[in-house]
Amino acid sequence: ISLLCLIGVLGIENISFKNTKWLYGTNDASLHQLGWHFFKNDVWRFPFGANPTYGDGIGNSIVYTDSIPFLALFFKLFKSFIPGNFQYFSFWYLICFYLQLFFSFKILKKFTNSVTHSLIGSLFFLIAPIFLFKVNWHAAVAGHWILLFTLYLVLMKKVDKTKLQWTFIIIFSSLVNYSFTALTLVVYSLLRILNLQFNKQNIFKFFKDFILIFILLISVLYVVGYFEIRPVDTLGVGFGYYKLNLLNIFDPVNSADNISWSWFLPDIKLSRGEELEGFNYIGLGCLMMLIFASILLFINKYKSKISEVKNNREIKFFIIISVFLTLWALSNEIAIGSYTLLKIPLNKYILGILSIAKNTGRYFWIVNYFLLMMSLVIIFKCFSNKNSLLIITLFLIVQIADTSAGITQRLNLFTPSDKGSILKDHIWNDLFKKYSTIKTTYPISWSKFFINFSYAIENNNVKKTNMVILGRMNRKAAAESRYALYNDFRTKNLAPDTVYLIDQAHIIHLKHLFQNKNVGFFYRDNLWAMVMNEKALMNDNDKLKFNEISFKLLDFNKKIDLNFAKKNSYYGFGWSHNFQKPGIWTEGPMSTLLFKTKKNYGDLKLEILCKPYITKKNNIVKFDIFVNETFNKNIKLSNKNNDQKIEILIDKKLLINNEIKVDFNFKNLISPYEVLESPDSRKLGILVKSIKINSI
Secondary structure: OHHHHHHHHHOHHHOOOOOOHHHOOOHHHHHHHHHHHHHHHOOOOOOOOEOOOEOOOOOOEHHHHOOOHHHHHHHHOOOOOOOOOOOOHHHHHHHHHHHHHHHHHHHHHHHHOOHHHHHHHHHHHHOOHHHHOOOOOOOHHHOOHHHHHHHHHHHHOOHHHOHHHHHHHHHHHOOOOHHHHHHHHHHHHHHHHHOOOOOHHHHHHHHHHHHHHHHHHHHHHHHHOHHHOOHHHHOOOOOOOOOOOOOHHHOOEEOOOOEEOOOOOOOOOOOHHHHHOOOOOOOHHHHHHHHHHHHHOOOHHHOOOOHHHHOOHHHHHHHHHHHHHHHHHHOOEEEEOOEEEEEOOOOHHHHHHHHHHOOHHHHHHHHHHHHHHHHHHHHHHHOOHHHHHHHHHHHHHHHHHHHHHHHHHHOOOOOOOHHHHOOOOOHHHHHHHHOOEEEEOOOOOEOOOHHHHHHHHHHOOOOEEOOOEOOOOOHHHHHHHHHHHHHHHHOOOOOOOEEEEEOHHHHHHHHHHHOOOOEEEEEEOOEEEEEEOOHHHOOHHHHHHHHHOOOOEOOEOOOEEOEOOOOOOOEOOOEEOOOOOOEEEEEOOEEEEEEEOOOOOOOEEEEEEEEEOOEOOEOOEEEEEEEOOEEEEEEEEOOOOOOEEEEEEEOHHHOEOOEEEEEEEEEOOEOHHHHOOOOOOOOEEEEEEEEEEEEO
16 A cells, blocks of 8 residues: 555656656755755765755755655665665655554554454545645655654553653654654653652652653764754744644645645635644544544443543543643644634744744644544444444545545656756756856855756766755854855955856846956856856857846936845845845945946935944944945944934046946944844844935
């Protein structure tokens, strides 16, 4: 059954370990495979999970590409014997399908002692929308069998007899995905507390056991590479956003892929975060079965038959645990549909810590499975073998009929397509075979170039790249990497082994710097690239497009509001976002504005409306202003509460072709992280809100 599911979802041609093309075309699958590709080809390091060539200069490990660390570490041992285009994700999906069936079967078999009932019942878990939804979307998180194993340990074994198994699953889950680690650790902790006998000996044993788990877990986290980024870089936002809505179990549509998992139930409009990580559609068949089983609980005729279930100590304990997990999944903002029932304000530091495990909607998955499990058990207990089998089979038919709307979308889900080879121009393969490093001019944790170039990077065995997608990154290292890169550009110090993929906002500045140098600029597949010593490779279209690039016209006597989202704007290197709000921040030691006027208006005055980044550690922001490489003035700003206007007088003698380049050279900048405002490690200077050019 598991193999048939694997063939149905992947397609038989994609099962091969040597076929990787099917993994490219979506952000997550490409991320998992490319992260593994760089890890495999790198030397062994310590910590063993370190993966610095993927995310060059940013800091990274196999953990933050969600490449299923235990498989990555295992197969890297055999790197000398496996092909260059090796993948293990088809094997991982086979494991997931098999163990999803195995553990659901084992639990049902314990309660029913019926192979037939257990096998039919386990099919509900195999086709569960919350499970199949994560196949392709997030390979590591498709390991729902870890949740079922956890449920198995809770319901089937006495907790004091299974310490070794609990320690194993907690540690092992960290080698798959940290979300499972958080959940298994919480479930085990609550279970131990509920079973705790409050005497000195038991309390001592309780703390001894958890200290041991803590030591083992921290050791494994270190060795695998969790601490390749700073602990503060695990903090962020998302708690209260990627959460459960009280209507999630009834909502069959996920807005991320716009696929409905029901032919019968309508879409319920929830927030994007609730539909993405809070997705918990149970299915019409399971919903009807849950209602049916709930009714049976209150019918006197069946009380004696289900007393074993009602009085089961482990079930009672997990009901208590389920309440806690549900509240955790709902987060501090409990909503039903679009209505907020309760919102608890949180201190930003508490919010940051809770956002380490921000995807709280996931923590209802095990409750979802528990409800399904109990429904099947109650029906079996209330009816004869024949009748109960007939009933659950009918519900299974309804479930399949309903969720086939989504299941059919999962068949041949990974059929190879041209998405993995979006690049059409032959120059990319030519360059990538010749040059060992690929870099973007704007290194961040979610590069817009990634989806286009990921397959070509693996196919051409590129050695290093900063063009990545990462679940987490070292924010400080990324910021410093940007500043070093911009300094290399300004000093015309290009790396001879590197192809630079140019962010749209940087092409004007780069042309200004390198148009008279032996640097090739290539405009192919609607993207710009730059390579040292390759000017002769530019074709006629490259030259035509390159000649069309010029400083953007700044309308005379008109205020222009700046926004980082507008890439074809007036800024070059050294600028950053304002969290989707108006204005752009200067970032790093130097920031540059580039623009031109329609004609020579004589001496000019540039007005800049801005706000300095003032903190308790720096009460003055100091910077020098240069216009067309000539010192203009020194500025000191100190009022953090009000916008301030800077006026820059520009001598007409400095103008060439009416082009103006304004450099801001900052001193002693500080980041929000350094003053404990947030994990943001960008060195911020001033928030520029608008610019305006006038004559004097």
